[in-house]
Amino acid sequence: xxxxxxxxxxxxxxxxxxxxxxxxxxxxxxxxxxxxxxxxxxxxxxxxxxxxxxxxxxxxxxxxxxxxxxxxxxxxxxxxxxxxxxxxxxxxxxxxxxxxxxxxxxxxxxxxxxxxxxxxxxxxxxxxxxxxxxxxxxxxxxxxxxxxxxxxxxxxxxxxxxxxxxxxxxxxxxxxxxxxxxxxxxxxxxxxxxxxxxxxxxxxxxxxxxxxxxxxxxxxxxxxxxxxxxxxxxxxxxxxxxxxxxxxxxxxxxxxxxxxxxxxxxxxxxxxxxxxxxxxxxxxxxxxxxxxxxxxxxxxxxxxxxxxxxxxxxxxxxxxxxxxxxxxxxxxxxxxxxxxxxxxxxxxxxxxxxxxxxxxxxxxxxxxxxxxxxxxxxxxxxxxxxxxxxxxxxxxxxxxxxxxxxxxxxxxxxxxxxxxxxxxxxxxxxxxxxxxxxxxxxxxxxxxxxxxxxxxxxxxxxxx
Amino acid sequence: xxxxxxxxxxxxxxxxxxxxxxxxxxxxxxxxxxxxxxxxxxxxxxxxxxxxxxxxxxxxxxxxxxxxxxxxxxxxxxxxxxxxxxxxxxxxxxxxxxxxxxxxxxxxxxxxxxxxxxxxxxxxxxxxxxxxxxxxxxxxxxxxxxxxxxxxxxxxxxxxxxxxxxxxxxxxxxxxxxxxxxxxxxxxxxxxxxxxxxxxxxxxxxxxxxxxxxxxxxxxxxxxxxxxxxxxxxxxxxxxxxxxxxxxxxxxxxxxxxxxxxxxxxxxxxxxxxxxxxxxxxxxxxxxxxxxxxxxxxxxxxxxxxxxxxxxxxxxxxxxxxxxxxxxxxxxxxxxxxxxxxxxxxxxxxxxxxxxxxxxxxxxxxxxxxxxxxxxxxxxxxxxxxxxxxxxxxxxxxxxxxxxxxxxxxxxxxxxxxxxxxxxxxxxxxxxxxxxxxxxxxxxxxxxxxxxxxxxxxxxxxxx
Numbered sequence: 001x002x003x004x005x006x007x008x009x010x011x012x013x014x015x016x017x018x019x020x021x022x023x024x025x026x027x028x029x030x031x032x033x034x035x036x037x038x039x040x041x042x043x044x045x046x047x048x049x050x051x052x053x054x055x056x057x058x059x060x061x062x063x064x065x066x067x068x069x070x071x072x073x074x075x076x077x078x079x080x081x082x083x084x085x086x087x088x089x090x091x092x093x094x095x096x097x098x099x100x101x102x103x104x105x106x107x108x109x110x111x112x113x114x115x116x117x118x119x120x121x122x123x124x125x126x127x128x129x130x131x132x133x134x135x136x137x138x139x140x141x142x143x144x145x146x147x148x149x150x151x152x153x154x155x156x157x158x159x160x161x162x163x164x165x166x167x168x169x170x171x172x173x174x175x176x177x178x179x180x181x182x183x184x185x186x187x188x189x190x191x192x193x194x195x196x197x198x199x200x201x202x203x204x205x206x207x208x209x210x211x212x213x214x215x216x217x218x219x220x221x222x223x224x225x226x227x228x229x230x231x232x233x234x235x236x237x238x239x240x241x242x243x244x245x246x247x248x249x250x251x252x253x254x255x256x257x258x259x260x261x262x263x264x265x266x267x268x269x270x271x272x273x274x275x276x277x278x279x280x281x282x283x284x285x286x287x288x289x290x291x292x293x294x295x296x297x298x299x300x301x302x303x304x305x306x307x308x309x310x311x312x313x314x315x316x317x318x319x320x321x322x323x324x325x326x327x328x329x330x331x332x333x334x335x336x337x338x339x340x341x342x343x344x345x346x347x348x349x350x351x352x353x354x355x356x357x358x359x360x361x362x363x364x365x366x367x368x369x370x371x372x373x374x375x376x377x378x379x380x381x382x383x384x385x386x387x388x389x390x391x392x393x394x395x396x397x398x399x400x401x402x403x404x405x406x407x408x409x410x411x412x413x414x415x416x417x418x419x420x421x422x423x424x425x426x427x428x429x430x431x432x433x434x435x436x437x438x439x440x441x442x443x444x445x446x447x448x449x450x451x452x453x454x455x456x457x458x459x460x461x462x463x464x
Numbered sequence: 465x466x467x468x469x470x471x472x473x474x475x476x477x478x479x480x481x482x483x484x485x486x487x488x489x490x491x492x493x494x495x496x497x498x499x500x501x502x503x504x505x506x507x508x509x510x511x512x513x514x515x516x517x518x519x520x521x522x523x524x525x526x527x528x529x530x531x532x533x534x535x536x537x538x539x540x541x542x543x544x545x546x547x548x549x550x551x552x553x554x555x556x557x558x559x560x561x562x563x564x565x566x567x568x569x570x571x572x573x574x575x576x577x578x579x580x581x582x583x584x585x586x587x588x589x590x591x592x593x594x595x596x597x598x599x600x601x602x603x604x605x606x607x608x609x610x611x612x613x614x615x616x617x618x619x620x621x622x623x624x625x626x627x628x629x630x631x632x633x634x635x636x637x638x639x640x641x642x643x644x645x646x647x648x649x650x651x652x653x654x655x656x657x658x659x660x661x662x663x664x665x666x667x668x669x670x671x672x673x674x675x676x677x678x679x680x681x682x683x684x685x686x687x688x689x690x691x692x693x694x695x696x697x698x699x700x701x702x703x704x705x706x707x708x709x710x711x712x713x714x715x716x717x718x719x720x721x722x723x724x725x726x727x728x729x730x731x732x733x734x735x736x737x738x739x740x741x742x743x744x745x746x747x748x749x750x751x752x753x754x755x756x757x758x759x760x761x762x763x764x765x766x767x768x769x770x771x772x773x774x775x776x777x778x779x780x781x782x783x784x785x786x787x788x789x790x791x792x793x794x795x796x797x798x799x800x801x802x803x804x805x806x807x808x809x810x811x812x813x814x815x816x817x818x819x820x821x822x823x824x825x826x827x828x829x830x831x832x833x834x835x836x837x838x839x840x841x842x843x844x845x846x847x848x849x850x851x852x853x854x855x856x857x858x859x860x861x862x863x864x865x866x867x868x869x870x871x872x873x874x875x876x877x878x879x880x881x882x883x884x885x886x887x888x889x890x891x892x893x894x895x896x897x898x899x900x901x902x903x904x905x906x907x908x909x910x911x912x913x914x915x916x917x918x919x920x921x922x923x924x925x926x927x928x
Contacts, residue, residue: 017589019658028653035651035658038592038683040562064582066678074661074678081658085683087589088582095558095593098504115577117613118528118552125481125551128502129559149581149676187499189492192772194483194499194545197538212613214530214538219502219549308656 008427009390009420010247010282010397010440012059012106013050013409017089019081021061022370023286023403024315024363025308027081032404038087040095046406047096047103053413054426056439057104057135058096059229059249059399060089064113065145070317071325074145080311083318090122097130102429104133104436106229110141112161113150116171117212124176127221132435132444135227138244140165162236167207169244169452174203176225177446178455179215195219201458224445225452227437242268243451246441247280249399251372255392258283262394274449280396280440285386286369287400288376288408289415299411300368300376303403307367313359315366329360368403379419387423472891473854473884474711474746474861474904476523476570477514477873481553483545485525486834487750487867488779488827489772491545496868502551504559510870511560511567517877518890520903521568521599522560523693523713523863524553528577529609534781535789538609544775547782554586561594566893568900570599570693576625577605577614580635581676588640591685596899596908599691602708604629626700631671633708633916638667640689641910642919643679659683665922688909689916691901706732707915710905711744713863715836719856722747726858738913744860744904749850750833751864752840752872753879763875764832764840767867771831777823779830793824832867843883851887 019027019034027034036042050058066084067077077084093105105126109119127134140161141147147155156164184199205212230237230245238261241248248265252258262281269279288303290296313324357365368374373389375382386398402408420426427439435444446452483491483498491498500506514522530548531541541548557569569590573583591598604625605611611619620628648663669676694701694709702725705712712729716722726745733743752767754760777788821829832838837853839846850862866872884890891903899908910916 025656027658028656030653038685040558040593044562064585064681066681074664076661078659078661078664079657084681085659086585086681087592088586088682090555091558091586091589091593093558094504094555094560095562098508098559098562113579113582115614118577121528121550122552122555125555128551129504129555145678149678150579151675189494192489192492193543194491195542195549197540197542200538200542211615214609214613217528217530217548217550218552221502 006387006424009425010057010280011055011420011426012057012282012397012399013046013055014059014061014284014399014401015046015405016061016083017087017092018083018085020083020311022315022372022401023303023307024082024311024367025080026303026306026368026404028308029303029306029404029407031407034405035081040092043092043096044099046409047100049406049409049413051100051103053409053417054421054429055103056397056427057106057436059106059137060092060108061137062086062089062108062110062139063143063146064110064141065143065147065149067314067318068145069321069323070314072323076310076314076325080308080314082311082314090126093126093134094129097133101433102133104135104227104439105130106135106137106227108137108139110139110146111165111168112141112156113146116168116210117175117214117217120172120175121217123226124216124218124221127223127226128218131433132222132437134223135229135247135436137229137231137249138165138169139231158234159236162240164209165240166243167209170207170455171203171205171210171212173225173452173455174205175212175216176220177452178457179203180220181458182220185219199458222444223435223437227440238265238268241265241279242272242274245279246437246450247282249282249284251283252393255389258393258395272451274451278447278449281394282397282399283393283395284370284372285389285398285400286372286374286403286408287382287386287412287416288368288374288403289379289382289411291378291415293377293381296377296381300374303368304364307364309360309363312363312366315370316362319371324359327359329358329363331359333357333359333362369401372401379415382416383419383423383425387425470851470888473889474521474744475519475884475890476521476746476861476863477510477519478523478525478748478863478865479510479869480525480547481551481556482547482549484547484775486779486836486865487767487771488546488775488831489544490767490770490832490868492772493767493770493868493871495871498869499545504556507556507560508563510873511564513870513873513877515564515567517873517881518885518893519567520861520891521570521900523570523601524556524572525601526550526553526572526574526603527607527610528574528605529607529611529613531778531782532609533785533787534778536787540774540778540789544772544778546775546778554590557590557598558593561597565897566597568597568599568691568903569594570601570691572601572603574603574605574610575629575632576620577610580632580674581639581678581681584636584639585681587690588680588682588685591687591690592682595897596686596901598687599693599711599900601693601695601713602629602633603695622698623700626704628673629704630707631673634671634919635667635669635674635676637689637916637919638669639676639680640684641916642921643667644684645922646684649683663922686908687899687901691904702729702732705729705743706736706738709743710901710914711746713746713748715747716857719853722857722859736915738915742911742913745858746861746863747857747859748834748836748863748865749853750836750838750867750872751846751850751876751880752832752838752867753843753846753875755842755879757842757845760841760845764838767832768828771828773824773827773831776827776830779834780826783835788823791823793822793827795823797821797823797826833865836865843879846880847883847887847889851889
């Protein structure tokens, strides 16, 4: 399957500041070190490993409430370490940045519970400290369990969340792109001018959800706006992606479905005035690999045997919004007709669309790598399968999840990275560190056709 | 002045994620590197330097609005790099923590613009990553320039801010002290129990300002509650300190005034059920030192000559709430009768209480080290003066500000730290790293008499 026209993929390591992310109960594996998520050394070693293996980004998921749809309480999530407890992802970054030069950091932050004026400063601060290696994975927080701890009775409804998010991004662009001109920071000791104040502009934003008067508190970073990641395949989510995202994280029941989603998002981006190649697309996957196919299969069977049914149902309940503790394991899933489950199942039915799945089947499937497809085999086998999947679906890269941590990434780097390098799927390390956007989009700042650029009101046409 | 009963001081380095903190215009000094505040290496080197010099904590100030009382706009602050631009302090910490083992980090966060449920997770995350080296400097945000960027028309009034802060702390204690029992985290791979959910308790907080139902999202860190720092000498601030603070940062017109403030705060702490030694007190100071008194004086004169009048007036306007651009430099300050200026002046009049200060005098004074007293001399001279000042005022230690960065701290570590070590004023480095609270309060978690401990409702009397 190796393609002479092969171009490098976007390779992200996918993790969360928790014990158990999207695999179920595998923290009990003797080699699993995920319980060390509270230790800085654990994260630094992971970042160095990913950088060595040619990954572009460590993509950090987040949630700001406990996982508690299953049984209507967090007990099973706590018992199985399923995304509860959970620590803050953003605070890990400067520690990992100090020990790496090339790896990017994609950080999930919700627009529902932050102030844009303070979040702009946070992202600029991190972009400064990493010399431009930051991406923001924009989410809008659907969790009732977050809402009721943050002053709301329940989560704000879906479309309204996106309305808030769109205004949040508008404020953010004004702060990042509009409020400080290029060259505003002079650092001129002779004349005693640190900043040329005539090049710093209050934004005077007065909107439906936010009032923000001043310029960004932070001077611009090399990327200005962090690289904008977004997940979400709903119609409103797609409009939001078309207007904001540079990298979209999506799934689909089949490769053809993913391709269809990508095409629709591309059309929406073009309608928003952007070029067809302005957004890049990634999908989730888990790789279980070893020196040979047989060894990889043996490892996969070992993981499957440890995967925990209850932990998987906790995850499946969170993803579907349905309390699956109420149903027997032989419950046939195809008869449950809700949008929530159809959407959640889209990512797995490609494995065997003909099979009649029960709740128990899906719980066992989720065990290793969640609902994303799992690729098992030696280096050539997995690389072939990933290339086929990328070719059929049209994705530009992957968020690679782990079964055990850091073991799954160690195997990836040891066995698969050399094979992917050989096939041109890993971007060669540049002589000098570059920004994350240069790696992913070819230039350090937002492209000219990105809607965020229109807020550079200080930029006359001659500068463009 | 060396005292045979000398006990170690609390030694903090005092900084902010900005170019110019409390000295005025000294970023123009040829050796000043403060413009590198956006670079992680700059902060890591500073943290390592402070650790080498025996400092307990890097105390990071913050403000979440531009400095703009002077002329009613931020232009002069921007031009002179006076606390504007400003980056986030919290995001620096994991990078510095990775390069140090002993230094604590005191981080300023306002209770006015954060959600307690999310802030609890942030502090626990940092306390995890640093193995218990975190302090929270609690502030309540008086700045109109913050309020109008964060959804308010102007800052909430003083007493109401403290009412919010007190409920914020109550929620925080419930999350840190009350919601997770000791031993809740089992990490038992055999039984498949990561957390014993019966030992994790939703807090069900329903108050005037906050509604928070669930347990802390983070498992407890070694300190549980970060060490609680507080600045503020108002009557309401003193009540707040008595109920919450473990280290209070205060100033005063004379050493006797500081002693008086300390005594009043001690009385309030006793009234709140705490022992007389439960709170420790620090004050601000700047040290200009060198091998000899003459060299130190020469350095001080060099700094004074560079100090910028406009930058000093920007600071003085921010501290007093008065736009001093309206007044001539020969304006006599004693005739301006406002509480704001009296309070701001308290920190400096001790230098020469008989002198009739003009606006120009104070601007020149602020130039090096702001309104805090500046100690100039060789190691023995400065150590003598600090010991005298500590003896007279009764403080337990200092927040040491810089004139130039990192030069002022380099001089401190090179010249003064050996002298202070000789005099027993620097706590010897322990064989094993310890928590910040062990260094400052003798034990890793809140003392039994701290009001926050009463929220450990799971702790039966026999465990105490």
